[in-house]
Amino acid sequence: MADIHxxxxxxxxxxxxxxxxxxxxxxxxxxxxxxRIVLVLSNRKAAYGLTRAQQANPSIPTAYLGxxxxxxxxxDRTRYDYDVEVAKIVVKEKPDxxxxxxxxxxxxxxxxxxxxxxxxxxxEEKVQKSIPVINLHPALPGAFDGAHAIERAYEAFQxxxxxxxxxxxxxxxxxxxxxxPVVVQQVEIKEGEPIEAFEERLHxxxxxxxxxxxxxxxxxVAPIQ
Ligand code: GRF
Numbered sequence: 001m002a003d004i005h006x007x008x009x010x011x012x013x014x015x016x017x018x019x020x021x022x023x024x025x026x027x028x029x030x031x032x033x034x035x036r037i038v039l040v041l042s043n044r045k046a047a048y049g050l051t052r053a054q055q056a057n058p059s060i061p062t063a064y065l066g067x068x069x070x071x072x073x074x075x076d077r078t079r080y081d082y083d084v085e086v087a088k089i090v091v092k093e094k095p096d097x098x099x100x101x102x103x104x105x106x107x108x109x110x111x112x113x114x115x116x117x118x119x120x121x122x123x124e125e126k127v128q129k130s131i132p133v134i135n136l137h138p139a140l141p142g143a144f145d146g147a148h149a150i151e152r153a154y155e156a157f158q159x160x161x162x163x164x165x166x167x168x169x170x171x172x173x174x175x176x177x178x179x180x181p182v183v184v185q186q187v188e189i190k191e192g193e194p195i196e197a198f199e200e201r202l203h204x205x206x207x208x209x210x211x212x213x214x215x216x217x218x219x220x221v222a223p224i225q
Contacts, residue, residue, distance in 0.1 A: 005222060005224075006034055008036055008038045008094060008096050008097075009023070009035060009037050009098075009099055009218075010040075010041065010093050010095040010099070011023060011041070011098075012040075012090075012099070012100050012101070013041070013049035013101055014102055015102050016102070017047065017048055017101070018206075019102055019206055019210045020049045020052055020102075021052050021207075023099065023214060024052065024053075031212075032214060032218075035214075035218065038095060039063060039090070039095075040060050041089060042062070042064050043065060043067060043105050044064075044104075049101075049102070050062045065086060065089065067079065070082045082110070083108045084111070084113075084121070087111045088121045088122065091131065095131055096218060097132055097134070097218050097221065098115060098131055098133040099135075099210070100134065100135040100136065100172065101136055104147075107172065109174055112133070117129065132217050132221055133171065134169050134171055134217055135169070135170055135179070136168075137149065137167065137168050137170060138167045138202055138203075139152075139177075140166040140167075140186070142178070144165075145176055145177040150195075150199055154189065154199075157189040163189075165189060165202070166184060167205050167209055168181050168183065168184045169182045169184075169209050169212070169213030182213045182216055183209040183213040187202050187205050
């Protein structure tokens with residue numbers, strides 16, 4: 001019987017978790033076969049995404065680590081140390097892929113250095129094989145980097161500065177929202193459409209591409225035998 005290699009994902013969230021839900025619903029379907037979410041980590045205690053993980057079937061382990069509580073508990077530590085701590089929690093799960101799905105915290109090199117195996121995460125212990133990290137961003141490559149990209153695109157359309165926008169899944173590098181795109185999907189903005197309706201259509205696109213992006217990178221690093 002063929003060796004069923006289970007592909008392991010860790011998902012980082014901060015909020016409602018509707019994109020996490022899209023991944024959960026796609027697990028072990030043709031869209032995301034032989035895959036398990038082994039941990040959902042949030043930097044916000046009240047993130048509804050944690051509830052979605054706990055209510056999944058089977059339930060998904062969760063963890064929480066907030067930046068401010070961490071710095072308060074460790075006055076001599078920095079944001080860089082916090083990011084190393086987050087990476088430590090993540091790499092201990094031995095994921096094939098790390099997905100930032102609505103993770104509202106800009107990762108410093110502290111995180112990337114550990115998951116790429118450049119820096120140790122425990123004593124001398126280093127990750128043996130660089131773990132890919134992807135992020136979901138509600139805009140086209142290079143268009144509206146950073147926060148509030150949906151609102152900014154909507155306003156730019158009203159001013160006639162753009163004809164359409166979109167969403168992307170991209171690899172995470174040190175420059176915010178600048179890593180190589182993995183999946184890009186255009187989303188039109190309709191004349192006279194209220195922002196709520198536009199936002200809903202954009203989120204639907206995000207739910208599709210987060211699954212496609214995860215599957216694409218998993219097939220690169222842990223192809224189905
Ligand atoms: C998504 O629109 C994502 O692009 C942005 O934050 C939102 C998260 O939504 N960075 P959810 O928490 O997955 O519902």
